[in-house]
Amino acid sequence: MDSHADAKAQEFADNITAALQQGNSLDPIADFSDGAREEHVDLISVIQGLCDTLVPVEPSAEFAAHLKTQLLESEAGMAARLRKMPARLHIAAILALFAGFSLLLSRRLFGASAPQDMSEEPVATAL
């Protein structure tokens, strides 16, 4: 298909779609398709099928309300509250986290060289 015919075919498909979606007559557009009428009839049938099949659906009111509540009252509220906390609380939280990591790190580094707990040694039991 050359570029002119291609552009014409694209225009045709677009116009047919718009007409079907708006409930307008196809006659003025169909006149345009003298050349390959059968081919265009097939195309119109596909477009009509899409118009009939791909129709909007509504989420249930229950789902919509539940999700809105979930979004706005839980996570958003928590995130907003965290953001709005005073700076000194943010600093305190960062320091606490740092102290926690330091403690874990020091235990891992120095804990291995510490003497083993006696309770971990096997104990002979009398039968």
Added chain:
Amino acid sequence: MQKLFARRKKYQALDDKALVELAADDKEAFGELYERYLTKIYNYVYYRTGNTHDAEDLTAKVFQRAMSHIGNYVDRGLPFQAWLYRIAHNLVANWHRDQGRRKIIALDDYVAHALQSEAPDRWTEEQEEQKQLMEAVRRLPEDRQQLLLLKFIEQLSNAEIGEIIGRTEGAIKSLYHRTLLALREDLQRQEDVSAARRLSGKEG
């Protein structure tokens, strides 16, 4: 109550850009964006997954992700809905990849609500045709499916679809035409296969 109503009115009067700026710190602004786009995103996800349960699950994830990232949203001149559709597109793609459900989704949901005909024979025939068409749509590459959903469900123009998909208006027009031709060929092929089966059944 009147105060609440007045606040809601205030948000309704704002455009998306203003709401997005407010939404990082103001949950009611995000609530207004949610009201505006819930149905659109739900429709998109519903048709891409094929069932209500996954549509609800993924729609919830889209808005959860949008809310947690809205503070980082950068306006690059595209409509806000393009950003939401991008999130939905990525989540749906992950869903298809993770679940491997693409070929085993019941398509009955699609057609049941779309048919209004009262004649039972015609209803069955239409249902079968729509089911075949929907199956053909689902065999298309993702970008083409997205194009059809935006064109037929949202009834967006080629320019608007281009903004969402990230292509020019001309490219969308061309892609749409090629998509229709691909669908027509696919349906024809399926029809030929069915006819051959019927024929071999009669002969057998």
